[in-house]
Amino acid sequence: MALAPSPIRRPLDHPVRALLLLHVSWKILLLSIAFLSPGHGYDSSSALLVSQHHPLALRLTRWDAVYFASSAERQHLYEQDWAFSWLLARLISIFANSLPLSADPLVAHVWAATVIANASHIVSVLVLYFLMRRLFPTSNKTPFLTAALHVLSPAGLFLTAPYGEAPFSFLNFLGLLSFCHARQLDVTQPVIHFLCMLTTGLSFGLATAVRSNGLLNGLILLYDAPEILHGLIFSPHKTPCLRRLAAYALAGVLTASGLIVPQWIAYQHYCTAETPRPWCNRPLPSIYTWVQHHYWNVGFLRYWTLSNVPLFLLAAPTLYVLICAGLRVMQRTRPSELASSELAGQQSFSRRLLIQMALPQLALALLAIFNFHVQIVNRISSGYPLWYLAVAAGLDEATPSQHLAIAGKQSSASILRAMIMYAIVQGALFASFLPPA
16 A cells, blocks of 8 residues: 655645644754753843753743743733733733643743743744635645745744744734635625634734734735725725725724733823823823833834944844845736736735735834844744745745745745754854843
């Protein structure tokens, strides 16, 4: 009897199994590097919190992971804790208190956050694969390569350690997949369309609650505003247009609530006391923007100093890919004139979705250049699918998405090798509490 094709030799015959195998193998490699990494680096805060008897947990609790784990265990006690997701901290706490992960409460929260991160990452890989299958139904290789690149993301150990990058990726991709379903149904199936838009808004809202840059997804919804308003004004059938407007408005409110609700909770805590904090009296009292500005020096051009030039150089390759991929979509996603009407319709649908996905990616790149600590773009870019697609298209020049490639096959292969090398080196540095982060 003939044996079934192996997911290693024939990954496209078993794409889901092949992606799972790649994910597990990559995680084993990164965790091995973390475990074998020496020393405390230049910061001893992890060692003060996590016992040496838990070496892997100690090496995963670096940089912002210190805040994620400690604030999950003791709740958001200090003002600077609010720079990190209140929602994710609550989820980690519930998970850690539900399972006997460790006798040490903080270590239990580290393991809970690590499980959540790794589970979120593998699910986000699969969601991304199915999102790309929706956009390119005639190709299996491009969706597979796009999802595989997300496994090998330069975010590396940040998608394994107690961080918000993996949950954000999962929620962001899920919102995009739901939005893709909604756009395909549109007004033909109003109930399912409304439910898909509700799922889109919930996913984007939860993504925003995990990482504030999820708010950029509002650009995806705003892109359709002119079309909706045109229908309301000129269409003789107002009811479908009103239903569509209501669905989009609800999705937008849910997206924004991911930022507003945690701010409201913080406002109730800090601004109703006898001595309110300085940010409470601002026209838009946001603890998040205050903490980022006051404690981490985040703001327009505040990172533009001579000492930070190496960090701009470190982020430059990722910024280049993000911007080129976004601009490529804007310029090149035109339906083929020789295609059948059905195929041309699919191409037009995919083109519009790709342009909408390009908007938050381009906005993220610009914010990273002018506002953020620029080096974090190497990890927060992990939750944006378009640049993976642009590299995947270059790796397979025969696919329908080849016109989206930002480089030829050889150069795209070089980008892939650079991603893998960066993630490996960064994993060793992260585990040793050494920059960059």
